[in-house]
Amino acid sequence: MSANRTSITVRLPDALVARLDAACDERVVGRNLIVTRAVEHYLDRLPPLATPEQLQAEAELAHREAQAMREADERAQHEGGGL
Secondary structure, three states: OOOOOOOOOOOOOOHHHHHHHHHHHOOOHHHHHHHHHHHHHHHHHHOOOOHHHHHHHHHHHHHHHHHHHHHHHHHHHHHHHHO
């Protein structure tokens, strides 16, 4: 049973193509095999993006922390002004 395949075109820097070709020659395999494995390897290790809910929670936390810092600064100014 073979997997469905889609042909794509990518542009790579000449130096990277040279490295790819050297690796293919050393291993006696085609470009497709190495590129496919490289993309799989990269995608398997790619961290997931934050969800909108996570981004909102992070923004709310940052807002609360900034507000707490402003309030602490104001208290310090009022306490220091009475000296």
